[in-house]
Amino acid sequence: MPSVVIAGAGLVGALNACFFAQKGWDVSVYEFRRDIRTMKHVQGRSINLALSQRGKSALEAVGLKEYIVNQGVPLYARLIHNKDGKTYNRQPYGKPGEHIVSINRRHLNEVMITQAEKSPNVKFFFEHKVKSVDYDKKQAEHEEFHVEADLILACDGAYSAVRRSLMTIPRFDFSQEYIEHGYVELNIMANNNEFAFEENVFHLWPRGHFTLIALANRDKTFTVTIFAPFTEFEKHMSTTEDVLSFFEENFPDAYQLLGKEHIADTFNRVKPQSLVSIKCSPHSFFDNLVLMGDAAHAMVPFYGQGMNCGFEDCLVFSETLEEQGNDIANAVQVYSERRVNDAHTINDLAMYNYEELKDLVNRNSYKLRKKFDSIMNSIFPKSWIPLYSMVTFTRIPYSEVIERRKKQDKILSSLLTTTSTFALIGAPHVYFSVMPSVVIAGGGLVGAVNACFFGQRGWKVTVYESRPDPRDSCLEHGKSINLALGCRAIGALELIGLKERVIEMGVPIREKLRYQGKKEGVFEKVQTLNEGDFPGEFIVSVQYILTINRHRLSQLLVSEAVKYNNVKFLFNCKATKFDLNSETLLVETPDGLVTVDGDLILACDGAHSSIRKSLLKVARFNFSQKYCDIGYIDLSVNIQDSRELKLGVHNSWRTDGVILVALVNKNQTLTVSMFANFSVFEEYFSTPEDSVQFFKTKIPVVYGMMGE
Ligand SMILES: Cc1cc2nc3c(=O)[nH]c(=O)nc-3n(C[C@H](O)[C@H](O)[C@H](O)COP(=O)(O)OP(=O)(O)OC[C@H]3O[C@@H](n4cnc5c(N)ncnc54)[C@H](O)[C@@H]3O)c2cc1C
Structure with a gap:
């Protein structure tokens, strides 16, 4: 030896x-x-x-x-x-x-x-x-x-x-x-x-x-x-x-x-x-x-x-x-x-x-930074580790510790600048190289808004979406055709610079009409929306609810997000699971299963989230789900004229256990949503003939506009 x-x-x-x-x-x-x-x-x-x-x-x-x-x-x-x-x-x-x-x-x-x-x-x-x-x-x-x-x-x-x-x-x-x-x-x-x-x-x-x-x-x-x-x-x-x-x-x-x-x-x-x-x-x-x-x-x-x-x-x-x-x-x-x-x-x-021990620990700026670091660490446990913890509780080489700290400082100062003045928006490349990465499971509405938000701030964004690119199709099967956006949603859209565009695309609803009379076709005006109806007014000022076509909103958000060089959408890729051991995401792509990792992972994969499902065994994760007895059907038809129902009015009927909402869209279509107990659907709508009969006798206005 x-x-x-x-x-x-x-x-x-x-x-x-x-x-x-x-x-x-x-x-x-x-x-x-x-x-x-x-x-x-x-x-x-x-x-x-x-x-x-x-x-x-x-x-x-x-x-x-x-x-x-x-x-x-x-x-x-x-x-x-x-x-x-x-x-x-x-x-x-x-x-x-x-x-x-x-x-x-x-x-x-x-x-x-x-x-x-x-x-x-x-x-x-x-x-x-x-x-x-x-x-x-x-x-x-x-x-x-x-x-x-x-x-x-x-x-x-x-x-x-x-x-x-x-x-x-x-x-x-x-x-x-x-x-x-x-x-x-x-x-x-x-x-x-x-x-x-x-x-x-x-x-x-x-x-x-x-x-x-x-x-x-x-x-x-x-x-x-x-x-x-x-x-x-x-x-x-x-x-x-x-x-x-x-x-x-x-x-x-x-x-x-x-x-x-x-x-x-x-x-x-x-x-x-x-x-x-x-x-x-x-x-x-x-x-x-x-x-x-x-x-x-x-x-x-x-x-x-x-x-x-x-x-x-x-x-x-x-x-x-x-x-x-x-x-x-x-x-x-x-x-x-x-x-x-x-x-x-x-x-x-x-x-x-020594500066810290003899003096800084007492300063508010030090305490604030410590708090901020600890919040960031709870969100990004791997990539945002406070300086003291990197030195003391890890074996990250000291020289890398200082590089990481510099990155954190840079991010912090960018965040301070972006949140206070938006000065860096539009110039993400300036600080892109030091920005963290975010993986988003689900490129639906929330996933796409997140992609815009982080894209704008220069983060490296990758979105995995199981469906095809919404920009390639003009019709979306699935959930509601129209969505009503309130001030919270508009506030978020304002943050990513899309408020005006979305408002332009949508129809502001300033009035609600509810059909209540015994005599068919008679409407009673029940409510006009006004400022007081919008809690959270301080976020953004909208004095109406905006209805917008879900599919067109989705197309807009994706198109805007991918304008940032640092944002990538991968369609037909389904995030199937969050692996608790490696803290990575498993994604099913057309080429097979891949493992992806990010400083931050956002699960925006909807009500039936696969990611949430994989977290169910995490200790103290409380979860409950309950299906209600009410189902819904959305219908959308072209209409010749909208004299009977006006643009900008939320029309609703309540009859025989059915709630029906009809909205006229800008493109001369009518969207009708029907909500009813499943037993009611069975009673009135189990055959096409029964369905026609229901509309004809119960809600003739809508029947007249939609046709058989
Ligand atoms: C006040 C104080 C507090 C500290 N607190 C901490 C702490 O909390 N945590 C921490 O990680 N570090 C702390 N340190 C630092 C730590 O004490 C030293 O880093 C550590 O002792 C270094 O170990 P060493 O073996 O290299 O040197 P030393 O511990 O100094 O050992 C050197 C050895 O070499 C022998 N020697 C010297 N010259 C010769 C020679 N010519 N021939 C043969 N033998 C020789 C000496 O007798 C000695 O036994 C502290 C230091 C101080 C001063």
Whole structure:
């Protein structure tokens, strides 16, 4: 088996040892400190760390995830403590159940060392300091002796000696930036063996240019960290008196629980520690050396990603090695190409997140965006994932995270522009490339309106319609010939710019006449429509109901939708099912069954929706359907003249259990709709002769206009 030398048995070095132990390589780990398992106190950074998805995935690969996670405290939300010390504001991290885990750094490190050591092929050399790399020999160099290996992993932390010795290599880019803020850690002890605060949240006291955080530990204590500019520490926290009044004023509730003595004692003993952000490129050298973890990308701790990113390094490298058939030279190079960009990105994001932690979380704009992101995420669970969730709860490469966020920002600004001013309507190509996709099942009226709506906004729209293209036929069999559009429908048509066209095509109904008299053919005017009859008047002003031919409306909507380059209608294609596992749509096309996917799927496939049918087994989906006893028949005939019935009047009759509505259309046709109980249909209309007889005797006006 090949051999690997690991510099540093910190978090990343120890995890790498587990990975290579599992692969059966010969592993030698050189660690500068004593074995932490034998130490009473371990000097160093944060007592606890937030473990999230990337870290968990890496631990899972070496079989440690479950054990480690069970040793931690899950945190589901940020709890923001207001300055009054009494009120809070809770901001969940992600969807219900999504959480990070507060883990004890030392325990985690110890578990990984012990796990790696279980393999006979792994050796830890404690109190062995790696000094440098000898370029020519390509070996890690120990204080007293040289060590050789097929692969060298430099996991010796932010101040990496290995990295330092590479500084003079041509084209090695390096930057380090100390931020002006430092940190001091304190503790809140258990209160009667109970947590002094709520334990399953990340406690946060954002105060503008400084902030305090607290994470629970399994022993019911909290590790509390104050981050502030060094100038603030000097100005307000350099004497006992100052620091106590500073804490009392800014974090009154934490002040009570920390206790005066503990605060005073800590600030007397401990100086604020600095925070550094390090970027370098490449991460690999020669054909066998890789920098990983903080040695490659130390970052400020505000995204809780330093360790998670380092753990993901181990996983990505292991995956790359496998992918490259264990060819070390190739893997080393490919890994660096993959990882540098991601590391730079999370470094920058971590800097940005400090703004969030110390200030932005309190701002309305931040809260609004968080709310918006969460709504969008519930609609587009795959394509609109909030920034924090992408970083924390997924393994989407960091660089892709930022690209996705940019897209979201762009969409958001387009939406704001389109909804407020319609400025971008008509120019969808400007932002089409970044727009999401929508798949619409059903190209009927609602599907086609949706196609226009999303088409206009630049989305990539695909409509699957089981029937043929309505533009190819002049008659539609099926449902009602005429439709009555009220202000809600007209309002929607106005949104897609078709209100005027539709109004032009339709017939406004301003009057209703109902036949009520005993004497046949006598009408009584019962109602004239007026403004008050239209709730929702604010949406759009129409003072009538508009009747329109269903088929012509359908033709218009499809024709308008396909004018957008980004809209495609596929006719004779039936969406048959929504697959709950893959969250895709199955569509029967003339060429066979296909699976389609979109950022958004709209099921507009009508009352007998196949999509809805496939969702029936989804938990808590309530559904009921009830057929009523009433059926209907639509008739449409050409008429010679419409003297008897006028255009623009809704005429109705009620006789012998039959309701009959007649409307004159613009094209000299008469549309008659009859509604009756099925038993009535059987009684009066089971033969053509009976039907003629019914009209002749009961509704002679209509009979006269329609003819036998
Ligand atoms: C205040 C604070 C809070 C943080 N919170 C989080 C968090 O919540 N979540 C998160 O993901 N990350 C967090 N981090 C970041 C995280 O601590 C680091 O990213 C992580 O420790 C990096 O692991 P590492 O193994 O690369 O480096 P280290 O943990 O620094 O380990 C390096 C090891 O190398 C050894 N070493 C150094 N030099 C030599 C040498 N010359 N020869 C041999 N051995 C050597 C060291 O003794 C050490 O054991 C936080 C950091 C800070 C400062």
